[in-house]
Amino acid sequence: MPKMKTLLGAAKRFKKSASGKIKRRKAYKSHILTKKSPKRLRKLRQSTLVSKADMDRVTLMLPN
Secondary structure, X not given: OOOOOOOHHHHHHEEEOOOOOEXXXXXXXXXXXXXXXXXXXHHHHOOEEXXXXXXXXXXXXXXX
């Protein structure tokens, strides 16, 4: 069976941590920022982990 290729779109969006968890950026930070509160924008800057429900799909996209 051939090697699985990494989906490059996923490789740009997700990073694996040393413990094997997958980090992602938060959504809703690209446009229409004027109506969002400064507190909300600060929270959106921080990265977070991929949820357990999506973990299997994301790991298939990132085989290495």
